[in-house]
Each structure stands twice: as C-alpha cells, then as structure tokens.
Amino acid sequence: MTWLLQLARRIAPTLVALVMALLITGVFILIIGENPLAALGALFDFGDSATAQANSIGVWINRATPLFLSGLAVSIGFRMGLFNIGVEGQYRVATVIAAGVGAAIVLPAPLHILVIVLVAMAAGAAYAAIPAVLKTTRGVSEVISTIMLNSIAIGLAAWFVRSPFADPDLGAGETAATRPIDESGHFPGLNDLFGTLGLEEPRRPVHGFVVVAIVVGIVMAVVLSRSRFGFELRASGLNALAAAANGISSKAMVIKAMLLSGALAGLVGLPDLLGSAHRFQTDSFVAGYGFTGIAVALLGRNRPGGIALAALLFAFLDRAGPRLQSEGIPPAAVTIMQGIVVLSVLIVDEVARRRLRRREERRARAQDPATRSEESAAQPEVSS
Amino acid sequence: MTENAAPVIELTGITKRFPGVVANSDVHLAVKPGEVHAVVGENGAGKSTLMKILYGMYQPDEGTISVDGAPVEFGSPRDAISAGIGMVHQHFMLADNFTVLENIVLGAEPTSGGRLDFGAARTKIQEISDRYGLGLRPDRMVEELSVADRQRIEIAKVLYRGARVLILDEPTAVLVPQEVDALFENLAELRSAGLSVIFISHKLDEVLQVADRITVIRRGATVGTVDPQATTSRQLAELMVGSELPTPETTESTVTEVVELAVADLRICSDGERDLLSDITFDARQGEIVGFAGVEGNGQSELVEAIMGLRKPDAGTITLGSQDMTAWSAQDRRAAGIGFIPEDRHRQALLLDAPLWENRLLGWQTKAPAGGRYWIRPRLARQEAAAIMTEYDVRAPGPDTMADALSGGNQQKFVIGREMSTKLRVLVAAHPTRGVDVGAQAAIWDRLREARAAGLATVLISADLEELLGLSDTLYVLLRGRIVAKLDPADVTPEILGGYMTGAVTANGEAAER
Numbered sequence: 001m002t003w004l005l006q007l008a009r010r011i012a013p014t015l016v017a018l019v020m021a022l023l024i025t026g027v028f029i030l031i032i033g034e035n036p037l038a039a040l041g042a043l044f045d046f047g048d049s050a051t052a053q054a055n056s057i058g059v060w061i062n063r064a065t066p067l068f069l070s071g072l073a074v075s076i077g078f079r080m081g082l083f084n085i086g087v088e089g090q091y092r093v094a095t096v097i098a099a100g101v102g103a104a105i106v107l108p109a110p111l112h113i114l115v116i117v118l119v120a121m122a123a124g125a126a127y128a129a130i131p132a133v134l135k136t137t138r139g140v141s142e143v144i145s146t147i148m149l150n151s152i153a154i155g156l157a158a159w160f161v162r163s164p165f166a167d168p169d170l171g172a173g174e175t176a177a178t179r180p181i182d183e184s185g186h187f188p189g190l191n192d193l194f195g196t197l198g199l200e201e202p203r204r205p206v207h208g209f210v211v212v213a214i215v216v217g218i219v220m221a222v223v224l225s226r227s228r229f230g231f232e233l234r235a236s237g238l239n240a241l242a243a244a245a246n247g248i249s250s251k252a253m254v255i256k257a258m259l260l261s262g263a264l265a266g267l268v269g270l271p272d273l274l275g276s277a278h279r280f281q282t283d284s285f286v287a288g289y290g291f292t293g294i295a296v297a298l299l300g301r302n303r304p305g306g307i308a309l310a311a312l313l314f315a316f317l318d319r320a321g322p323r324l325q326s327e328g329i330p331p332a333a334v335t336i337m338q339g340i341v342v343l344s345v346l347i348v349d350e351v352a353r354r355r356l357r358r359r360e361e362r363r364a365r366a367q368d369p370a371t372r373s374e375e376s377a378a379q380p381e382v383s384s
Numbered sequence: 385m386t387e388n389a390a391p392v393i394e395l396t397g398i399t400k401r402f403p404g405v406v407a408n409s410d411v412h413l414a415v416k417p418g419e420v421h422a423v424v425g426e427n428g429a430g431k432s433t434l435m436k437i438l439y440g441m442y443q444p445d446e447g448t449i450s451v452d453g454a455p456v457e458f459g460s461p462r463d464a465i466s467a468g469i470g471m472v473h474q475h476f477m478l479a480d481n482f483t484v485l486e487n488i489v490l491g492a493e494p495t496s497g498g499r500l501d502f503g504a505a506r507t508k509i510q511e512i513s514d515r516y517g518l519g520l521r522p523d524r525m526v527e528e529l530s531v532a533d534r535q536r537i538e539i540a541k542v543l544y545r546g547a548r549v550l551i552l553d554e555p556t557a558v559l560v561p562q563e564v565d566a567l568f569e570n571l572a573e574l575r576s577a578g579l580s581v582i583f584i585s586h587k588l589d590e591v592l593q594v595a596d597r598i599t600v601i602r603r604g605a606t607v608g609t610v611d612p613q614a615t616t617s618r619q620l621a622e623l624m625v626g627s628e629l630p631t632p633e634t635t636e637s638t639v640t641e642v643v644e645l646a647v648a649d650l651r652i653c654s655d656g657e658r659d660l661l662s663d664i665t666f667d668a669r670q671g672e673i674v675g676f677a678g679v680e681g682n683g684q685s686e687l688v689e690a691i692m693g694l695r696k697p698d699a700g701t702i703t704l705g706s707q708d709m710t711a712w713s714a715q716d717r718r719a720a721g722i723g724f725i726p727e728d729r730h731r732q733a734l735l736l737d738a739p740l741w742e743n744r745l746l747g748w749q750t751k752a753p754a755g756g757r758y759w760i761r762p763r764l765a766r767q768e769a770a771a772i773m774t775e776y777d778v779r780a781p782g783p784d785t786m787a788d789a790l791s792g793g794n795q796q797k798f799v800i801g802r803e804m805s806t807k808l809r810v811l812v813a814a815h816p817t818r819g820v821d822v823g824a825q826a827a828i829w830d831r832l833r834e835a836r837a838a839g840l841a842t843v844l845i846s847a848d849l850e851e852l853l854g855l856s857d858t859l860y861v862l863l864r865g866r867i868v869a870k871l872d873p874a875d876v877t878p879e880i881l882g883g884y885m886t887g888a889v890t891a892n893g894e895a896a897e898r
Contacts, residue, residue: 228749231760235746238735245694245724245732246747247715357788362402363781364789 013352017345024344025337034329042323050200056319058202061190064315065210065271066286068308070293072220073124073264075302077142079224080237080257086131086146087265088290089153094124094262095269096157096178099280100165102273103179112185113274117212120266127153128262129255136251142258150290161280177281187274207275216267221304233257265290295342301349314338390453392417392580393438393469393549398447400433407433408604411447415549415580420571422583422595422612426624426821430604431584435551438582439471440464470542471551476534478526485509485522488541505544512543516573532563539570550574551582556590568594586624588617600624621822638671639857644841645691645810650700652686652865660686661865664700666858668810668841673832675856675873676845679885683865684845685727688814691843692724693717704809719750723803727814727845729792733799736788740780743787744769744802751806768805776801777827793824800828804835811835814845829855849878863887 026036046056070087077084084090098120107115130149134140158176167179190206224230235243236253244250268289277284296314300307317338321331391414398411408430415421425431436442438449440458448455451467458464461471478487485502488509494501506522513520518536526534535555542550556564571581571594585591591598592612600607600623607623650664661683668674678684689695691702693714701710704720718724724747726732734743744765749755754765769783778798780790787795800816816832817825832855836842846852852859853873861869861884869884 226762227759228756229758231742231745231749234738234742235735235749238737239731241731242733242735242746244714245692245726247693247713247718248749249713249715357786360781360786361789364779364785364791 013348014345017348018341020344020348021337021341024340025333028336029329029333032330034327038327039324039329039333042327042329043317043320045320045323051203054194054200054202055204057199058191058194058204058206060312060315060319061210062204062207062271062275063318064311065207065213066268066289067292067296067314068217068311069213069264069271070268070289071296071300071307071311072217072304073261073268074290074293074297075300075304075307076220076233076257076261076264078237078297078302080233080253081240082254082257082261083143084128084131084146084258084261084265085143085294086128086149086153086290087261087268087293088287089146089150090124090127090262090265091268091290092153092157092285092287093127093160094120094266095273095285096160096165096280097123098266098270099178099181099273100160102181102185103165103167103279106182107184109184112182113187116181116185116274117267117270120270121263122266124264124266125259125262128258128265132255132258135258136254142254157280157285158282161282165280167279175281175283178279180279181273185274186278187271189275205276207271209271209275213267213271216264217304217308220264224304229256268293292338295338299342299345313341317341389416389418391415391450392452393582394450394453395434395438396448396450398434398437398444398449400437400442400444406604408437408444411601411604411606413599413606414609415582416597417548417580418575418578419596420575420581420583420594422585422591422598423601424584424586424588424591424598424620424624425601426586426823429601429624431601432553433604434601435471435553435582435584438464439469439551465545465547468546468548469551470545470547470549472535472538472542472553472555474553474555474557476538478534478537480527481525483523483525484520484529484537484540487526487537488522488544490541492545509540509544512540516543516577517570530563532559532566535559535567536570547579549580549582551584553584554586555583556585556587564590588620592617592620624822637857638837638839640670640672640839642670643667644670644705645843646701646703647691648701648703650687650690650702651698652683652690652695653698659865661690661697664867666860666867666870668843670839670841671836672857673836673842673844673855675852675859676843676862677849677852677859677881677885678862680847682862682885684814684862686865687862688724688727688812688843688845691717691810691812692722715750718747721807721809723806723808723811725799725803725811725813725816727818729795729799734787734795737786739784739786740773740778740790740798741766741769741783743798744772744783746802748802748806772798772801772805775805776831793820796820797824797827800831804831808835808840811840811842812845813842815847816844817846817848817851849881853878853881861885 022040026040029036029039046053070091073087074084098116101119102112102116105112105115127149131140131142131145134145135142161176161178165178167177169179170177188208190208190210191201194201194206224233232243232248232253235248236250240250243253272286273280292314296307296310299310299313317334321334324333325331393413393415395411395413398408399406400408411430411434413423413434423431423434433442437444440461440463443459449458450456456467458467479490482490485506489505494505496504509520509522512518518540520536520540526537529537539550555567559567571583574581583591583595592615595612597609598612598615598620599609600620602624610620610623645668648665650661651659652661654660664687666674676684676687686695690697693712693716697710701708703709704722709717709720712720730736735746741762742765745755745760749760750757754761754768766783772778773780773783776797778790778794778801780794787798790798796816796819803811813832817828820828829851832842844852844855853876856873859871859873859876860867861871861881863885868887871881871884
C-alpha cells in the first residue's frame with residue numbers, strides 16, 4: 001500500500017505537468033484562432049476504420065522505437081553530466097556503415113541481423129570515441145565537438161553512400177543508395193502480431209526491432225542501477241570531484257560513457273533499416289532522432305522507464321501531426337506542445353524534488369535537534 | 385568604549401520553534417554601542433537562527449527585540465536595515481561582473497531625477513572607505529578581487545545603507561590569518577566610530593582576541609555573557625559544551641616496528657619557481673599516527689593527493705608494506721586498504737544528492753560484499769550503511785536519507801565510519817574534525833585512537849594544533865613543500881610548533897631536514 005502511495009506521489013507531478021502543457025498549448029491554438037477542443041479530439045483520433053487505427057498504432061510504434069533508443073543513448077552521457085549532442089551524427093554514420101556491411105555479406109538470418117546490429121553499435125561507438133578522446137586528451141568540450149561532428153557525419157555518410165557502399169545497379173538520376181540488404185538481414189515485422197491479437201493488419205510494416213529496444217532498455221535499467229559501472233557513472237555525475245577522490249577515474253568514465261552512448265546511438269537507425277528501408281538512402285533517411293532524443297532523455301529523467309514513456313508520448317504527438325493539419329492546425333503545434341511538455345515537466349519535477357528534499361531535511365533534523373545543520377534551517381521562507 | 389551606555393539592541397526572551405525542534409529558547413542578548421559583541425556556540429546551537437531573527441528573516445515565536453530601548457517588529461530584512469541593522473553573510477552575495485561601486489549601491493541605487501547618480505554614491509563610498517580603513521577601489525570588477533576584498537565590500541554595502549549594528553556571520557571562516565588580522569583592524573575602526581558589531585564565530589581564540597563581550601549559546605539558550613579579559617579559551621569551550629572538554633591525548637604508545645607506508649624522496653613540481661613538494665621522506669608504522677603540521681597551502685593537499693594516487697609525483701616512491709605502489713591507480717590504492725578522509729567532505733567525500741547507502745559504496749564500490757568487480761548490491765549496501773549509522777552514531781532517519789539532509793557533524797561521522805568499517809592498512813585523514821562540533825570531535829578522536837591501537841598506520845593532516853599534538857606519535861612540519869622539522873609531540877608546545885610552521889624557528893640539530 002505504501003509503495004502504491006509512493007508511486008502516486010512520484011508520478012503525480014508529471015501528470016500535473018502534462019495537464020498544464022495541454023492547457024498552455026490550448027491557449028496557443030486559441031491565439032491562432034482555431035478550436036482547442038477540436039485539436040484535442042484530433043490528438044486522440046486514431047482513424048475511423050479498423051485498418052486506419054492499426055496503421056496509426058503502427059506509426060506510433062515505429063516512431064517511438066528510435067526515439068526511445070536515442071533517448072537512452074543521450075541519457076547515458078547525461079547521467080555523468082556529459083552532453084552527447086552527437087547522437088544525431090553517430091546514428092547516421094552507424095546506419096550507413098551497417099547498411100553497407102549488411103549488404104556486402106550473406107549469412108543465415110539471425111546471424112546476419114546480429115552482425116548488422118553489432119557493426120552499427122561498433123560504428124556508433126567509434127564515432128563517439130572521437131569526442132571522448134578529444135575531451136580526455138585535449139580538454140575539448142564534448143558539446144562543441146559532437147555538434148561539429150554532426151555536420152561532418154552528414155558529409156561522411158554522403159561519401160560512404162557514393163563511394164565504398166554505392167549500389168552499382170542504380171540508374172542515372174536515381175538517388176545514391178547502398179545496395180539492398182539480403183532477405184536474411186530483414187527483421188520480421190509485427191504485422192502478423194496484430195492479426196493474432198484480432199486487429200486489422202497495418203498496411204505498412206511495423207518494425208519488430210521494438211522488441212530489441214525493449215530488451216536493451218531492460219538491460220540498461222539493470223546496468224544503471226545494479227552495476228558498478230552504473231554506480232560510478234551516477235557518482236561522477238553527482239559530484240565529479242568526490243568520484244575522482246574516491247578512485248573513479250574521470251577520464252575512464254568519459255571514455256566508457258561516450259562509447260556506450262555511441263553504441264546505443266548506433267541502434268537508432270536500425271528499426272527502419274532492418275524493418276522497412278533495407279538500404280541507406282540519403283533522401284529517405286529519417287534524420288532528427290538524435291536531437292529529439294535529448295528532449296526525450298530530459299523528459300524521462302534519464303531513467304530507462306521514464307525514457308520509454310517519454311518516447312511514447314513524443315511519438316504519440318508526432319503521429320497526430322498530419323491529423324491536426326487536416327483540422328487546419330499547423331503541425332508546428334505538435335512541436336510547440338512537445339517543447340511545453342518538456343519545460344513544464346522539468347519545472348514541476350524540480351519543484352516537487354525540492355519539496356521532497358525539504359521534507360527529508362525536516363525528518364533528519366527531527367532525529368537530531370542537537371546538531372542540526374544551520375544552513376538547512378535557513379532553507380524555508382528565506383526572503384532577502 | 386562606553387561602559388554603561390544603554391544597549392542599542394536588546395533581545396529579550398527570544399524563542400523560535402521549527403517543526404520538531406526548538407532552535408532558540410529564551411535567548412537574551414544586549415549589544416551596547418561601540419562594542420564588538422561575540423556570539424559563540426557549537427554548530428547547530430542556534431546562533432544563525434538568532435541572527436536571522438534579529439535581521440528580520442525569521443519572526444520570533446516569543447520575545448521582543450528593542451532598538452534604542454523601543455520595541456520593534458521586523459517583518460523582513462528591509463525593516464531591520466531601516467532600523468540600522470546590517471548583516472554580512474558567510475557566503476557573499478555579490479555580482480561578479482559588476483564593479484565594487486555597482487555592487488555596493490545595488491538595491492539601494494541613488495537616483496537624481498530618475499537617473500542613476502553614481503557621482504554621489506562614489507563620494508559616499510569613498511568617505512566610508514577612508515573613514516573605516518576599508519581601502520576600497522570603487523571601479524574594480526568584483527571578479528578580480530580576493531575573498532578578503534569581497535568581504536570588505538559586503539561590509540561597505542551594509543555601512544552604505546546606514547547600519548549602526550553590523551552582524552558578521554563567521555567572517556573569519558573564509559580568511560587566511562593575515563586577512564583575519566586586517567579584518568580585526570577594520571572592526572576596531574568601526575568600534576571607535578561608535579558602531580556595534582555582532583561577531584558570530586566558533587573560533588574561540590579569535591573571539592577572545594577581538595570581542596569586548598562574549599555571549600555563549602548552547603542548545604538554543606543563552607548560557608551567559610562573559611568578559612574575554614577574565615576568560616580562557618578552555619573555559620569558554622566548556623561553557624559552549626556544558627561539560628568538561630575532551631582532550632585529544634593518546635594514552636600509551638602503540639607504535640610497532642612494522643613500516644606500513646613509506647614515502648621516499650617524493651617530489652611534485654609546479655609551473656612556478658618552487659616545487660609544490662620536495663624531498664618528502666617519512667615512514668608510517670603500524671599503530672602509529674604521523675601528524676603533519678603546516679600553514680595551509682604548504683604542500684599538505686599535494687602530499688595527500690600523492691599518497692591517494694590523485695596526483696602523479698614527479699619523483700620518489702611510495703611503498704605500501706613491501707609493495708611499491710607509486711604507479712598504482714587511485715582505485716587500486718583504495719582496494720589495497722588505504723582509507724581516505726578528505727579535507728573537504730562536501731566536495732570530495734560525499735554525493736550530497738545521493739542516499740546514504742550510495743555514499744556507503746563511494747570509494748569502496750569494488751569491495752565485496754556490497755560492491756564488486758561488476759555488480760553492486762544495494763540491499764547489502766543499505767545494511768552496511770545502517771550498521772555505520774548505529775556504530776558511529778550518525779543521526780539520520782535511515783540509509784535512504786539524502787546525505788545533504790544531514791548536519792556537518794553527522795556527515796563527517798558517516799564518512800569516517802565508511803572509511804574505518806573496512807579493514808584498513810593505512811588511513812589518510814585530512815582535517816578529520818574540521819567544522820565538526822565538540823561532541824562529534826571527541827567521538828572521531830576516539831575512533832582514530834582505537835584504530836591506532838588495532839595497528840592502523842595513520843597519516844594525519846590538520847590545522848588544529850591541539851589535535852595534532854594530542855594524537856600524533858610523530859610530528860612533521862611542512863613549510864613551502866618541504867619537511868622542515870621532525871618533532872616529538874610530547875615535548876613540543878603549540879607555540880614552538882607555530883614557530884616552525886611560519887619559518888620563524890628553523891630546525892637545529894636533532895630536528896634537521898631529513
């Protein structure tokens with residue numbers, strides 16, 4: 001019973017924040033002269049026919065999976081106060097290399113997929129190693145270097161797709177692409193599952209990679225909370241100086257965190273690559289997951305469970321974009337709403353965290369009135 | 385000083401309750417014009433709460449405040465300021481990217497016809513600066529100034545607002561000795577100009593040096609007001625604690641012949657002309673406490689960092705038992721059984737935003753059973769944290785309490801418990817009782833003595849000479865990165881030690897540089 005109460009106490013602020021975000025967005029929609037209630041309706045409208053609804057759910061899953069992986073990748077760095085803004089570039093490079101290598105080899109199905117996944121992770125980690133090494137050897141801020149490497153990644157991927165991995169069978173005028181990956185490297189979709197569950201099957205493939213993402217999420221949750229690495233990561237983030245003084249090498253942590261973050265970033269492009277695209281093509285490559293992942297990680301408070309919920313929420317809003325447009329509301333409203341959600345959740349959470357902290361201080365003080373710290377006594381109601 | 389003048393400020397029967405605690409109960413304090421009135425007490429005795437009441441930040445539940453004999457009520461600091469009371473906080477509140485002048489007028493900007501009038505302010509500030517010997521340069525940027533300069537700006541800020549009574553909250557905590565002397569000269573100027581200063585401190589020697597009268601607070605209540613001329617620092621401390629003072633003296637020697645930690649010819653270079661450490665050679669035997677005395681900044685921190693593997697020495701070796709550990713990582717050294725009590729617990733020893741059980745793991749995360757090569761075991765860490773809390777009398781609700789919620793003394797007891805609850809070979813303790821109240825101090829000394837009796841080799845660095853003399857078996861003095869004397873604490877007085885520390889006395893004969 002008490003844990004239920006605690007859970008309620010923990011999610012209550014987030015719910016309050018979500019409602020606030022909804023209200024603020026409503027005001028925005030009013031300002032541009034549209035009906036907020038119609039917009040709200042459109043937000044939850046999954047379509048009229050059973051097929052349309054199944055399609056909607058498919059789009060939701062396909063969108064949430066890479067967002068979750070990207071948020072997870074970003075959160076690893078955040079946990080130790082390391083800002084890996086480069087997930088965007090890391091997953092682009094990783095995807096093109098994985099596509100190229102995947103097309104060049106033929107293996108039995110599960111093995112083929114495994115090799116592609118490992119190549120993508122290795123490539124992402126390798127690309128993330130550059131800012132890590134720059135930071136540990138030369139003190140270059142990872143924020144700057146990863147942002148710049150994002151631009152370089154675009155050029156790098158364009159070169160990969162034209163030169164070493166180019167599909168020789170493409171005709172003139174066709175967009176450069178890697179050769180398609182063989183059938184054995186296709187990740188089975190979830191469409192059949194819809195049928196088994198008694199739903200209509202979506203027309204477009206629903207990426208089965210979501211299962212891998214869930215497993216990765218669980219593994220990361222365990223690693224972060226139960227492993228020495230997870231503890232050292234958290235300690236470095238909370239107090240880098242204390243971590244160093246207690247034998248946690250900050251350089252080693254920067255390298256480890258960046259490599260893991262990059263490896264996870266390498267997975268971001270795979271749901272699409274293995275599930276439906278089967279090749280890397282500059283035009284159809286979905287960019288931007290790396291940046292949105294930052295917001296998702298923030299919203300999810302760097303915890304895998306939270307990130308999963310945040311990814312679902314973001315994907316849910318993204319999915320509603322076209323429908324809002326048909327209501328005459330610009331799809332930018334979705335972006336505004338996502339921004340407001342992140343802001344309000346962060347603000348409300350911070351307020352809640354401080355209240356919790358004060359309560360705890362009071363409890364600690366009640367235990368020990370004699371040696372109560374004077375600073376903490378000054379916390380409430382100071383107004384100078 | 386006006387001996388029998390009516391008090392400018394009088395607090396009568398002040399009581400202030402917070403949920404669960406009574407911070408002040410029936411406190412009386414009378415401050416006369418033209419005196420430096422010290423308020424002393426242990427950490428948590430209620431000094432700060434009392435000053436916040438006087439400064440209008442808190443409202444008392446009972447009791448009255450009178451200014452010039454007339455009762456007043458302060459709703460906010462603004463009321464206190466207009467009554468002529470000003471406060472210099474322990475943590476300065478200055479805008480770094482503003483000039484001295486701008487900082488002083490900030491919040492009380494002089495205007496003429498709606499525009500800022502810096503000319504008048506400049507004249508007034510110059511006048512204040514000259515009158516009280518503050519030596520302010522109004523156009524310097526605050527970020528370029530030293531801590532002592534900033535403190536003088538804070539004082540000027542208060543004077544600029546017309547304060548007749550200045551509250552200084554632990555003003556010397558952030559200053560080096562020379563700066564303390566300069567501050568005391570400033571205070572003397574203020575006093576001779578007829579202003580009153582309330583000086584909050586727990587450094588008894590300073591209080592005795594500077595105060596005209598001293599009010600002692602214990603557990604939220606006034607114990608009494610004494611005359612510094614007729615009081616020794618020991619008597620004052622006993623008033624503060626309310627009992628006989630514990631002494632750091634160790635009983636009998638437990639020093640063995642087995643060398644546990646050997647440092648030889650250690651050297652750390654710097655970019656400057658002088659090495660941070662040079663030719664440091666000493667042994668710490670099992671059951672021995674090796675003390676290092678020295679004015680802060682003479683190489684103590686570097687020595688600690690070199691032993692703990694946080695800083696690479698440029699030359700020399702460090703040996704643990706029979707193993708050369710010079711090349712070991714910090715992690716390896718901890719794992720080998722070297723405990724570490726850093727000088728700044730907030731910055732180096734604790735994760736303030738993490739629960740105690742996580743803090744239990746910090747530094748020992750590789751050590752079974754709670755830690756390990758790959759995995760940690762939160763359940764065991766919680767049990768261990770709970771065990772430390774009972775054994776070391778850490779008062780907190782439980783292992784899931786955030787470290788930040790604990791008082792300084794309890795935090796330090798937890799850190800010491802964490803380090804000593806593992807089987808250690810060597811303990812490096814830097815200022816183990818700094819900022820800790822007298823009760824916790826005695827407990828910490830007891831622990832160090834017990835560990836010494838059990839055969840631990842301890843390297844003790846402290847600024848508290850009594851602690852060093854009382855606990856150490858061998859005492860070294862560090863001056864400018866060198867060991868300038870090796871002393872037997874049994875026949876050294878604090879005065880002689882002070883002489884070595886400042887370089888006034890040079891080692892002769894038996895205590896020459898090794």
